[in-house]
Amino acid sequence: MTNPKTTEKSKKTTAQTVKQQGLTPQNIILMVGATILATLVAMALSSLSGGFVSGSSQPAQSGRSISLPVIIHLSTVIPALPLGAYVLWRQKGDQLHKHLGRIWGLLMVTTAIASFWIGRPGHGIGGSGFSFIHIFSVVTLFSIPYGIWQIRRGNVQEHYRAMQGPYIGLLIAGLFAFIPGRVMGSLVFG
Numbered sequence: 001m002t003n004p005k006t007t008e009k010s011k012k013t014t015a016q017t018v019k020q021q022g023l024t025p026q027n028i029i030l031m032v033g034a035t036i037l038a039t040l041v042a043m044a045l046s047s048l049s050g051g052f053v054s055g056s057s058q059p060a061q062s063g064r065s066i067s068l069p070v071i072i073h074l075s076t077v078i079p080a081l082p083l084g085a086y087v088l089w090r091q092k093g094d095q096l097h098k099h100l101g102r103i104w105g106l107l108m109v110t111t112a113i114a115s116f117w118i119g120r121p122g123h124g125i126g127g128s129g130f131s132f133i134h135i136f137s138v139v140t141l142f143s144i145p146y147g148i149w150q151i152r153r154g155n156v157q158e159h160y161r162a163m164q165g166p167y168i169g170l171l172i173a174g175l176f177a178f179i180p181g182r183v184m185g186s187l188v189f190g
Helices: 004-020 025-048 068-089 095-115 134-152 156-176 183-189
Strands: none
Touching (some): 025 183, 095 134
16 A cells, blocks of 8 residues: 555655756757757658659669668667657656656667667777767666666656656767768768
8 A cells, every 4th residue: 555645745746847847948959859860760761762752763772781680779769769759748657658658668778789789890999899879778778777766766856867868868879870871871861
């Protein structure tokens, strides 16, 4: 049985967290970053399907093969982008928040794990094939379980911080993924 005083305190803390959100400079920056990243992802996907002009006389480039880890990574990171924004900025603490948060957390963990099979051996940090972007994967694999642990302890503010961190990392890593020479950068910029 739950303690009514603890439940009431948790509701007040949740309400205070929700009030602190909104159109703060940080949230505006996150929304702009999410919009830019979503645009770049749409450009890359369009490039994979033959380009931006429908009915173009140029056929889609053949010979582009994308590895299974990249497919898994993209198929989990693309829905995690809008879903994470929605979960972070909507009302907190209700059943929908909990269900969508679980889905988002699973997408992020899968994205992070898949990223460790993406790289070019002989390149990256010390020839390992890993780049600095992989740091975000490591942080995600720690932050998501930490955030779950914090909310189970009733620490709403720390849960929010722990879940916001991987989303910010998603935006930063996503934008850096479009550097020319990387898979997404090559798809968009050639």
